[in-house]
Each structure stands twice: as structure tokens, then as C-alpha cells.
Amino acid sequence: MSSSSPAPxxxxxxxxxxxxxxxxVAVWGAGLPVLDARVDLGPTRLGLLLxxxxxxxxxxxxxxxxxxxxxxxAAVLRVALPTAGLLLATxxxxxxxxxxxxxxxxxxxxxxxxxxxxxxxATAAERAAGRPVxxxxxxxxxxGAVLGSSALAAALxxxxxxxxxxxxxxxxxxxxxxxxxxxxxxxxxxxxxxxAAPNAAxxxxxxxxxxxxxxxxxAVAAAxxxxxxxxxxxxxxxxxxxxxxxxxxxATMYAAFFAAMTVVRFAGxxxxxxxxxxxxxxxxxxxxxxxxxLVLLSPVAAEGAQVVVAAGGWALAGAGTALVWPIVIGxxxxxxxxxxxxxVVTTIGYLGGFVGPVLIGGLAAGVGLAGxxxxxxxxxxxxxxxxxxxVARLLPGADPTTSSPIPTPRRTPCTHPP
Numbered sequence: 001m002s003s004s005s006p007a008p009x010x011x012x013x014x015x016x017x018x019x020x021x022x023x024x025v026a027v028w029g030a031g032l033p034v035l036d037a038r039v040d041l042g043p044t045r046l047g048l049l050l051x052x053x054x055x056x057x058x059x060x061x062x063x064x065x066x067x068x069x070x071x072x073x074a075a076v077l078r079v080a081l082p083t084a085g086l087l088l089a090t091x092x093x094x095x096x097x098x099x100x101x102x103x104x105x106x107x108x109x110x111x112x113x114x115x116x117x118x119x120x121x122a123t124a125a126e127r128a129a130g131r132p133v134x135x136x137x138x139x140x141x142x143x144g145a146v147l148g149s150s151a152l153a154a155a156l157x158x159x160x161x162x163x164x165x166x167x168x169x170x171x172x173x174x175x176x177x178x179x180x181x182x183x184x185x186x187x188x189x190x191x192x193x194x195x196a197a198p199n200a201a202x203x204x205x206x207x208x209x210x211x212x213x214x215x216x217x218x219a220v221a222a223a224x225x226x227x228x229x230x231x232x233x234x235x236x237x238x239x240x241x242x243x244x245x246x247x248x249x250x251a252t253m254y255a256a257f258f259a260a261m262t263v264v265r266f267a268g269x270x271x272x273x274x275x276x277x278x279x280x281x282x283x284x285x286x287x288x289x290x291x292x293x294l295v296l297l298s299p300v301a302a303e304g305a306q307v308v309v310a311a312g313g314w315a316l317a318g319a320g321t322a323l324v325w326p327i328v329i330g331x332x333x334x335x336x337x338x339x340x341x342x343x344v345v346t347t348i349g350y351l352g353g354f355v356g357p358v359l360i361g362g363l364a365a366g367v368g369l370a371g372x373x374x375x376x377x378x379x380x381x382x383x384x385x386x387x388x389x390x391v392a393r394l395l396p397g398a399d400p401t402t403s404s405p406i407p408t409p410r411r412t413p414c415t416h417p418p
């Protein structure tokens with residue numbers, strides 16, 4: 001049996017689904033400063049909350065890859081999405097930290113399954129389209145995050161009760177993504193032997209093995225997701241605890257990061273077609289590093305300018321990391337990688353997003369949250385040095401037997417013919 005090709009309406013549904021998931025995640029990210037203020041989580045307990053979420057995701061992603069291979073990505077999404085909405089609504093209504101931490105593990109399982117399902121759907125849609133489309137899909141994800149976080153910030157500014165607001169927002173976003181998931185065609189799994197092109201770098205090694213190229217791809221994505229995770233889980237808390245602003249300002253900071261990311265991602269498919277992927281990744285790392293320099297300097301900026309400097313820094317970080325993940329999975333998708341192998345890259349990459357904030361929390365407990373922002377800044381330096389040659393190895397036609405990066409054409413190929 002072979003998985004069915006996406007139906008004509010599927011790319012539009014997948015794009016809309018990315019936007020809906022972005023709104024759902026915004027309830028979590030923009031709501032964290034509110035939860036922190038309500039139950040006084042503090043850096044240590046917030047770090048534990050994020051750790052349990054990361055562990056749940058780590059367990060779920062490899063399993064979700066096998067389930068998607070066996071049944072279909074759509075089937076995985078139809079279970080994970082409504083469950084995530086219900087769990088997030090419950091977390092948003094919690095009056096104490098301990099049950100939040102327990103439920104975060106289960107919420108992390110759902111998030112891991114959603115990440116694998118969406119990534120597999122996006123790569124299949126790009127192959128079917130025959131041109132770059134993944135960046136636009138992720139642009140819709142960040143647009144959903146911006147709309148969701150902005151709506152939460154506006155409601156908080158006018159005095160909405162968070163005990164009602166967060167559950168209502170989670171249930172609304174959960175219902176939306178569930179309805180969209182029901183429109184996805186359900187395939188019948190992936191047949192053995194159809195996973196990848198024979199000369200693709202991602203296809204090297206045993207059928208069920210993990211190649212160094214896949215691990216490298218995941219590491220590149222992980223570095224970018226540490227930055228994204230820092231914004232999702234700590235930008236708002238940094239604004240309230242380090243800069244001394246109100247929770248509504250923290251939600252606005254989250255929105256600034258994703259607004260910049262959205263703008264770049266909507267232009268991203270044209271950029272991917274015009275410039276070599278390694279060049280784009282190197283430029284992205286430079287912009288991200290500049291952003292974190294501003295975030296690190298924001299506490300010592302003049303009074304009244306601190307929020308502006310921090311917002312500019314988070315915006316630059318969002319713009320810089322916008323295309324790293326679309327470049328990685330677009331290059332892998334061109335190799336017709338199957339969901340099991342793709343889940344390896346997804347697991348390593350998204351664990352950066354889940355574990356990175358936990359590490360920031362651990363550092364914050366020792367050196368303060370302002371100093372802990374050195375971690376993502378340092379990772380952007382490593383990203384600039386290591387990512388270009390690793391991304392070059394992912395491109396279709398790269399020679400997997402050589403250890404040196406392969407020159408890539410100016411117009412990066414992103415798909416094989418359907």
C-alpha cells in the first residue's frame with residue numbers, strides 16, 4: 001500500500017492548519033506570563049514545567065513517526081489536535097503549579113505528535129506542488145501565533161479574567177484545528193521502498209537506521225528551535241521579571257517575535273528559490289545574533305527604552321530564525337524521506353525548542369534570567385559556523401560519500417518531480 005498523494009485542496013488545508021496550530025501554541029506561549037503571575041511559578045518551577053513538556057514530546061515524536069508511517073499523518077493529527085486543545089484549556093484554568101506541571105507532560109506528547117504530523121504533511125505538499133511552499137505554510141503558523149498572542153494581550157489589557165480567557169481561547173483554537181484536520185485525506189501508510197531517492201543524502205544507511213546527515217539536520221534545526229523556544233517560553237517572562245513590565249507587555253513581546261518571523265516566512269519561498277540554502281542559513285544566524293545582543297543589552301538601556309530595545313531584539317531573532325526549519329525540511333522533503341526518518345530530524349530539532357527553554361530556566365536559577373539569554377546567543381554563533389556545510393549535505397544530488405560541502409546551485413532545488 002502507498003500513501004495517497006495530497007488531494008488538490010490539501011495544500012490549502014495544510015496551510016490553514018499551520019495557522020490554526022500557531023493560534024493554539026500562542027495560548028500557551030503568550031499565556032505563560034499570566035500563569036506565572038497567577039501561581040508564582042518562578043524560574044525553577046517554570047523550568048520544571050517546560051522539562052515535563054519536553055519529555056512528553058521526546059517520547060511522542062518517534063512513536064508518532066511510526067504511527068504516521070503505518071496509518072497516515074492525518075490520522076495522527078486527528079487524535080493529537082483536539083486532545084491538545086482540551087489539555088491546554090485545563091492547564092489555563094489551573095489555580096496551582098503542581099497540576100500544571102503534571103498535565104504539561106501529556107500536553108507535550110500531543111505537541112510532539114502534532115509536530116511530526118504537520119512536518120510530514122508539509123513536505124508531501126511541497127513535493128506535490130513542485131515548487132517551494134513550506135515557508136509560506138510556516139508563515140501562516142507564525143501569523144496564527146501573532147493573531148492569537150495579540151488577541152490575548154488585548155483582552156488582558158482591558159481586564160479579562162485569565163481563568164476564563166485562557167481556557168476559552170484554547171478550546172476555540174482546538175476546535176478550529178480539529179475541524180481542519182478532519183478535511184485532510186487519510187492515507188494508508190507508506191510502502192516499503194518508497195521512502196527516498198537512492199542518491200539522496202538523507203537516504204543513506206539501513207532502512208530503519210539513523211544517518212549522520214539526519215542527525216546533523218536535526219542539530220541545525222535544534223539550534224534554531226532553541227531560539228524560538230526562548231521567545232515562546234521566556235520572552236514574556238523576561239519582560240515581566242527582568243524589565244519589570246506588566247504581563248500584557250510580555251504577551252506583546254511574544255507577538256513582536258512572531259510578527260517579524262511571519263513577514264520573513266511569507267517572503268521565504270522566493271528567497272529559497274533565489275539564493276543557495278547555506279547562504280540563507282548563514283545570513284539568518286547573523287541577524288539572530290544581532291537580535292540577542294539587543295535582548296542582552298535591554299536591561300541596561302535608558303529607562304523607557306528598555307521595552308523598545310528588547311522588542312527590537314526579539315523581532316530580529318524572529319526574522320533570523322524564520323527560514324532555518326523550512327530550509328531543512330524542504331531539502332529533506334525533496335529526497336522523499338518517509339515519516340519514520342523525518343521523525344528523527346523532527347525529534348532532534350523540536351527537542352531543541354523544548355529542552356532549550358529548560359536549560360535557560362536552569363541557568364536563570366543560577367545567574368538570573370538576563371544572563372541566561374547568553375545561551376541562545378551562543379548557539380547562534382555555532383549555527384553560523386556549522387549550519388552552512390550541513391545544509392549543503394542535505395540538498396538533493398549531494399554526494400553522501402564526501403565529507404566536504406558540495407557547491408550548491410544559486411537556485412536551490414527543492415523537489416523531485418511528483
